[in-house]
Amino acid sequence: MCGIVGYAGSAPASEKPLEVCLQGLKRLEYRGYDSAGVALVAPGMNTVVFRKKAGRLSNLVNQIKRTPMPDATVGIGHTRWATNGAPSDVNAHPHISQDGKIALIHNGIIENAQQLKFDLQAEGYSFSSGTDTEVAAKLLGKIANQVIEEKGEPDLFEALRRVSRMLTGAFTLLAVDVRQPQIVVGARHDSPLVVGLGDGENFLGSDVAAFVAYTKQALELGQDEAVCISGTDVTVTDFDGNAVDAKPFTVDWDASASEKGGWDSFMDKEIHEDPEAVKNTLLGRVDLDGRLNLDELHISEDVFRSIDKIIVVACGTASYAGLVAKYAIEHWVRIPVETELASEFRYRDPILTPRTLVVAISQSGETMDTLMALRHAREQGSRVLAICNTQGSSIPRESDAVLYTHAGPEIAVASTKAFLAQITAAYLLGLYLAQVKGTMYRDEISNTLEALAAMPPKIQRVIDTQSDVVKDTARRMVNAHSFLFLGRHVGYPIALEGALKLKEIAYTFTEGFAAGELKHGPIALVDEGEPVVVIVPPARGRNILHAKVMSAIEEVQARGAFTIAVAEEGDENVADVADVVFWRPECPTLMSPLVDVVPLQLFAMDMATLKHYDVDKPRNLAKSVTVE
Numbered sequence: 349m350c351g352i353v354g355y356a357g358s359a360p361a362s363e364k365p366l367e368v369c370l371q372g373l374k375r376l377e378y379r380g381y382d383s384a385g386v387a388l389v390a391p392g393m394n395t396v397v398f399r400k401k402a403g404r405l406s407n408l409v410n411q412i413k414r415t416p417m418p419d420a421t422v423g424i425g426h427t428r429w430a431t432n433g434a435p436s437d438v439n440a441h442p443h444i445s446q447d448g449k450i451a452l453i454h455n456g457i458i459e460n461a462q463q464l465k466f467d468l469q470a471e472g473y474s475f476s477s478g479t480d481t482e483v484a485a486k487l488l489g490k491i492a493n494q495v496i497e498e499k500g501e502p503d504l505f506e507a508l509r510r511v512s513r514m515l516t517g518a519f520t521l522l523a524v525d526v527r528q529p530q531i532v533v534g535a536r537h538d539s540p541l542v543v544g545l546g547d548g549e550n551f552l553g554s555d556v557a558a559f560v561a562y563t564k565q566a567l568e569l570g571q572d573e574a575v576c577i578s579g580t581d582v583t584v585t586d587f588d589g590n591a592v593d594a595k596p597f598t599v600d601w602d603a604s605a606s607e608k609g610g611w612d613s614f615m616d617k618e619i620h621e622d623p624e625a626v627k628n629t630l631l632g633r634v635d636l637d638g639r640l641n642l643d644e645l646h647i648s649e650d651v652f653r654s655i656d657k658i659i660v661v662a663c664g665t666a667s668y669a670g671l672v673a674k675y676a677i678e679h680w681v682r683i684p685v686e687t688e689l690a691s692e693f694r695y696r697d698p699i700l701t702p703r704t705l706v707v708a709i710s711q712s713g714e715t716m717d718t719l720m721a722l723r724h725a726r727e728q729g730s731r732v733l734a735i736c737n738t739q740g741s742s743i744p745r746e747s748d749a750v751l752y753t754h755a756g757p758e759i760a761v762a763s764t765k766a767f768l769a770q771i772t773a774a775y776l777l778g779l780y781l782a783q784v785k786g787t788m789y790r791d792e793i794s795n796t797l798e799a800l801a802a803m804p805p806k807i808q809r810v811i812d813t814q815s816d817v818v819k820d821t822a823r824r825m826v827n828a829h830s831f832l833f834l835g836r837h838v839g840y841p842i843a844l845e846g847a848l849k850l851k852e853i854a855y856t857f858t859e860g861f862a863a864g865e866l867k868h869g870p871i872a873l874v875d876e877g878e879p880v881v882v883i884v885p886p887a888r889g890r891n892i893l894h895a896k897v898m899s900a901i902e903e904v905q906a907r908g909a910f911t912i913a914v915a916e917e918g919d920e921n922v923a924d925v926a927d928v929v930f931w932r933p934e935c936p937t938l939m940s941p942l943v944d945v946v947p948l949q950l951f952a953m954d955m956a957t958l959k960h961y962d963v964d965k966p967r968n969l970a971k972s973v974t975v976e
């Protein structure tokens with residue numbers, strides 16, 4: 349949800365802390381864009397200096413141009429996705445202690461804020477915002493003064509740990525104090541925080557995007573850990589103050605990967621990176637002799653052999669990647685695969701045993717629903733394997749094994765290239781299980797891997813040949829009030845994904861259905877001119893399925909629908925029947941989601957662009973959903 353950045357330098361006060369905070373916020377804005385703020389501290393200040401403003405980061409930048417900020421030694425910055433209190437100047441972070449000496453920023457929800465607020469009010473504290481964060485700021489101010497009384501000197505790190513022990517809910521907190529102008533302190537509970545290690549400077553961020561322009565060396569912080577950075581030191585402890593060894597890692601992408609380059613939007617750029625995302629996710633995972641090598645998983649082959657059921661847990665787009673995984677893994681490995689929305693999983697008392705493998709799919713690695721689902725699975729004794737795109741994030745850290753997707757940073761809120769990478773990783777997992785369990789012959793596995801390796805140019809071909817017809821169709825459809833999306837077999841999750849993309853960025857009512865369900869209700873929605881998008885399976889070897897989907901097209905057309913088909917090149921039946929066809933090259937049916945989804949991603953983007961919406965930052969959404 350919110351984006352958080354912190355900076356501590358060892359040089360005398362300079363413009364650097366403000367520069368780093370604004371740079372970091374620019375890269376983190378995809379996490380939330382309701383308001384933004386920064387706070388700076390330098391030796392000699394009596395109270396923290398801060399600016400905050402509702403709306404996009406540019407509003408804050410303009411405010412700082414009008415009322416410049418002083419040089420500083422440390423700084424913190426925040427970009428907000430409102431959970432608690434409306435998006436407004438007063439609710440924007442940072443929030444300040446009663447005496448003005450401490451500034452605090454926060455991501456998450458503090459569940460006992462109301463009670464703490466009553467207690468503080470009873471002691472004479474006053475509140476101007478409607479946020480839980482202001483409660484944490486006032487509380488930290490109070491506790492910091494208590495620590496000074498006890499120790500005779502300020503210790504913001506100790507004060508923050510005490511405050512962290514008093515809070516319930518989910519939080520990442522960062523704070524600065526004018527009495528300790530060399531440090532930034534942070535704490536995390538069920539919310540992300542990573543440390544960036546520089547030369548004579550150190551960084552904090554809700555993800556590595558906050559500081560990747562300055563350093564690629566990073567530390568993962570664990571659950572219930574606190575950190576204190578200065579220009580020269582990084583100290584990590586648990587909330588009781590016991591020293592903790594944080595795990596170092598190197599960020600595997602460059603700052604330029606999170607920049608828009610010459611593209612109109614990040615979404616446009618990221619759709620064009622679809623082929624690369626698939627290619628990079630396959631890279632280095634197949635031996636010279638054609639055997640899949642997933643040693644990185646750190647789960648023994650014996651354990652994999654013992655798995656008799658898989659449950660995929662994920663949210664939104666990632667859950668549709670999980671649905672594709674179900675079709676492929678059941679076919680290749682012949683064990684049952686359930687795909688479940690993570691938000692529903694632990695509330696239905698799922699049957700989990702040590703032989704169940706729970707696969708948590710997440711681009712961000714921070715989705716709270718998915719994190720809670722995997723914790724539940726591990727508590728019940730099942731093993732959890734994460735398919736994730738973000739190093740240093742919570743979901744891989746809390747899983748038994750991780751298969752990283754190598755899609756590179758995904759900045760646009762609507763997930764595109766990460767979806768293709770998730771499907772690719774799920775195929776790799778399925779083929780690996782087939783290899784370990786012996787459910788496929790070796791040459792079948794290597795042929796399938798070869799077919800997979802041939803997919804990136806096919807995805808590229810869809811982008812190269814279909815962009816114009818997609819754009820043209822978007823122009824024709826821009827005033828449509830609603831859309832239906834239909835698909836069968838692996839086309840069904842793609843119908844769901846196509847509908848979600850259009851809904852979230854073009855704000856159009858859409859429904860995705862299994863095509864077979866059409867006559868059980870949805871067909872009642874079809875009226876003259878209603879656009880219906882149909883994912884058509886290839887006729888090769890699947891004549892019955894193909895024929896059934898063709899009947900669905902004819903049924904809706906008979907009621908006046910305008911049909912847009914996604915179909916395999918050369919499918920003459922479709923060319924004769926559908927009003928518009930988005931063509932994709934021939935490929936194995938199980939891999940068709942990798943090409944079928946591409947025109948639907950482009951279509952959603954074109955529709956949103958034609959309606960003059962911000963395709964990268966759709967209203968009410970944020971990239972990383974760190975609350976349940």
Ligand code: F6R
Pocket residue numbers: 663664665666667709710711712713714715718761762763764848849852971972973
């Ligand atoms: C849709 C979208 C969301 C995410 C979902 C899960 O375009 O981006 O539906 O797929 O919030 O996010 P991750 O994959 O980060 O767990």
